[in-house]
């Protein structure tokens with residue numbers, strides 16, 4: 195017998211990608227249920243070659259559901275995840291609501307799979323922020339080799355990270371520019387079409403944004419609390435695919451050639467690094483792919499042991515849906531979860 199899986203937020207960008215990836219990877223599910231708000235009740239979403247009728251999360255009884263993949267925002271997760279967990283259904287949550295809770299594991303399966311075991315404390319597992327996921331996949335093998343001391347990250351984040359509304363706004367504004375209509379900004383604080391915005395999520399007291407803080411707090415929790423991280427997070431007019439310029443300072447010596455070889459072998463990583471026109475990856479090419487791509491690997495001669503790298507991945511996949519499903523696969527592979535129907 196397989197598992198019963200619910201997707202909460204199934205009509206959203208990440209929810210739809212979760213359904214695609216569950217079908218693509220042949221996750222051992224006997225039944226998949228699509229949940230969203232009452233606004234979407236009765237609409238349909240695709241799952242492989244089937245369509246699923248969307249049900250209301252508010253009325254759904256999780257008693258016989260094994261795993262809930264949740265991507266409906268932090269407020270919804272805070273309200274529902276504890277109740278779902280209490281019904282014996284493991285929540286894998288894509289929001290930031292539980293990531294910094296000491297009783298909730300924050301897991302990237304290529305990086306810290308062993309952290310997953312403490313999920314039983316709340317029956318909740320957190321999925322990292324999209325920028326953190328691809329960053330730690332690239333950093334982990336380099337840290338294992340030469341011990342990272344400090345990381346400086348600048349992100350170039352696509353509008354799909356801001357949900358369906360973010361994608362619609364880039365589309366509408368681009369169209370408005372071409373037909374000379376007024377350009378309206380609702381989701382973003384300034385015009386995003388043909389522009390970049392150095393602001394994602396809310397401002398904190400120290401002048402950093404919450405998005406920037408998440409990258410450093412999550413990198414420490416997932417990879418190593420001793421690593422110093424600083425970040426500037428920028429929204430760019432790209433539909434799908436986040437890019438990052440990453441400067442890394444190591445304790446020990448590591449050359450660009452060594453880093454290239456290590457990353458070529460590393461799980462989840464793909465190196466595309468030819469020193470010629472087009473010999474690197476752009477976010478457009480990462481859309482729909484699973485890998486974390488690494489290009490432009492160079493030594494930074496301004497510090498003792500430094501490297502610069504360019505990291506790109508599909509933020510809806512490795513940055514969200516794929517990582518969540520890899521966590522579910524890890525639960526199954528390690529025998530940490532049994533299908534309720536089988537158990538009965």
Ligand code: A2P
Pocket residue numbers: 202203204205206207208209229230231232233234235251252265266267270356357358359
């Ligand atoms: P709905 O489409 O019914 O609003 P995105 O991040 O791409 O905007 O998607 C957010 C997802 O979270 C959507 O599936 C949305 O459903 C869902 N969602 C938002 N608010 C709620 C809620 N209160 N209860 C259940 N699902 C919600």
